[in-house]
Amino acid sequence: MKTKSKRITLIAMLLGTIAHADMLPIPQNIKVTKLTKQAEVSIEQLSNPHVDKNFKLSSDTIKDGDKVDPKHYWNQFGCSGDNMRPELEWDGIPDGTKSLAITFYDKDAPTGSGFWHWIAYDIPVTATHLDSSTLPKGTKEAKTDMDKPGFFAPCPPPGRIHTYTFTLHAMDVDRLDIPAGVSGAVSRFYIENHTIDKATLRVTAGPRK
Numbered sequence: 085m086k087t088k089s090k091r092i093t094l095i096a097m098l099l100g101t102i103a104h105a106d107m108l109p110i111p112q113n114i115k116v117t118k119l120t121k122q123a124e125v126s127i128e129q130l131s132n133p134h135v136d137k138n139f140k141l142s143s144d145t146i147k148d149g150d151k152v153d154p155k156h157y158w159n160q161f162g163c164s165g166d167n168m169r170p171e172l173e174w175d176g177i178p179d180g181t182k183s184l185a186i187t188f189y190d191k192d193a194p195t196g197s198g199f200w201h202w203i204a205y206d207i208p209v210t211a212t213h214l215d216s217s218t219l220p221k222g223t224k225e226a227k228t229d230m231d232k233p234g235f236f237a238p239c240p241p242p243g244r245i246h247t248y249t250f251t252l253h254a255m256d257v258d259r260l261d262i263p264a265g266v267s268g269a270v271s272r273f274y275i276e277n278h279t280i281d282k283a284t285l286r287v288t289a290g291p292r293k
Contacts, residue, residue, distance in 0.1 A: 138176035141252045141283035145170035145216070152238050152248070152289040163239035163292070169202070170287075173213035174252055178281045181254040183209050185275045190238065192246040200229045200268050201236045201248070205260050205275060226262065226271035240290035247288050254281040 146152065157165030172186070185205035193199030203226040204219060211220045219225075225233035240246040255278045262274045 139174070139178055139252075139254065139281050139283045140176055141172060141174045141250060141285045143170045143172050143285060146287055148285050148287070150287055152287055154289075154292070156237055157289065157292075158237040158239040160236075161239045162242070163237075165237060165239075167235070167237045168216050169214075169235045169237065171213065171216050172250065172252075172285070174283060175212070176283075177209065178254050180256060180280055181209050182258045183207060183255045183260075184211065185253040185255055185260070185279075186214070187251050187253075187272065187275070188235070188248060189251070190246050190248050192240075192244070194241070195229075200272070201238070202228060202234070203268055203271055203275075205253075205255075205262070205271070209258075224262075227266070227268045229268060231267075238287075238289035240292050242293060243291050245288055245290040247286060250285040250287075252283045253279045254283075256280050 142148070154163075155165055156168045156170075157163040158167050159165055169188075177184075183205070184207035186202070186207065187200065187204075188202035190199040190201060204223055205226065206222055206224045207214075208220050208222055214220070225235075227233055228236055230236055238246065238248055253275055255275070257278050260274050260278065262271050
């Protein structure tokens, strides 16, 4: 079931009590509909109250929902691609953005928690795109699930289709003070805690013969 269509149903009395206690402040832009003492709150709004539909991530190399050409797969684990990331561009950066970060994630990797293929941060707010081979001055890369920095292109297991998501984060700080050598999970913790908005681009890869 797609996240857009999901709804989380909360008892209105409980929601009101928690909100009144300031345990769960409800963002002003969330519209609560009362239906027989129940409230329906969009999961997307609740988890990210700063959604801005004008903030968009796109690519001339590959469109949202398209399939990655095998020639651009990783060059490990049975794949023999050129490990090239697509060119990415964005617009509609929200007010208050001071820098950007980007991740590339495979939700279908058979690990129990997916697989993080790329994490980059401290991208200057003046940047409007990323090309396929270089990064803007000052940009840093964090460890991926390969336990090292860098971009690792898709390489789905034979016979399976995987969905991958590029997520561009609008950050509320100029620079993230992420300690050197920490895990990707710690780096993502820093990123998520300074994110004011997100834009995504989803692609697929596979099935690989």
